[in-house]
Amino acid sequence: MKRLLDSEIDRLRLLSGGERELRFDRDGEVLRIDLREDYIQMWQDEAAINDKFANLFLACENSGGNLEATKLTWVVGSAIRPESVQTKEEFTQILLSLGVSGNLASLALEHCPGLISTIAWALYFERHGWLTATPICNL
């Protein structure tokens, strides 16, 4: 069973209040962190089934082929691709190839605690272009 135990995530939960959602804005682009418990549970179930070693779960347009050949998209209609990323540079490079701006990749690195290192995160695009991130579980 997957767990999400982290003091930084607890801090985000406190900050998010009842809405369980945080938004970070830069130059008109928005990173949204979704902390709803049932939603986190949904991604934990996915992580438990599909890849025990991935640190990123990406909602992509295509399930097959190179990751560089697809784009990040909304969850509905997507293929969830588990990926393992080792460095911040690699993370940024992958997100850029998926059609995410450098601004949003940088916001994710700043505001998603444990990204790449200690916590698995899910990432997808909202239909209106926000990048949404949800922490899944400890690595």
Add this chain to the structure above:
Amino acid sequence: MVDGNSDLQSLICRAKVFNPDLFIDFPADLHQALVEANSSKRLLNDAELTQFSAYSRLPFEQLLVLRRLVEPCVRQARAALASRHPELFVAGGALATPARAEACWRDCENFFRVVIYAVAAARPRFSDQQSIDALNELYGLMGVPTEGLAFALSQLSAISIASFEALYSHSPVGALLQDSFNNLRELLFGASVKS
């Protein structure tokens, strides 16, 4: 939480507003055109509409006109909804934030796109309850405000049917348009469909 029988990916695969399997009996090239257009989330192009027009015995010109109605009808439906149901757009309303409203209208554009597939194919039942139930479950998980979507889709349906019938009254294309929207709304919202 996702139901006990499935993971998220399986739910996503089952959640379809348009189910190409319901068109499997069509000639292979037409079926493939639907699969390809739907996976690319695009409208049928001129060549494809020509093929469907011949197969379904529907006037090509009317299918072209219908396709051209997507953008103006979505725009009119937005304006009409804001004027008739302002409560949806104030704090606490289903479409209160611009982002929510924008996402809702993008959904409506997508619904109109698959409705046009159904009309061109002369098969107004283009999804099934299992696919739509999965879609509704996924919408619930994603926090999509389906009340706002129901209002918006209802408005879009009424405006597009009226716009088309103003140009071509008593046309089989108009009747298919109405049936397709009605089926979609019934599958999505069941008895709670609002006009």
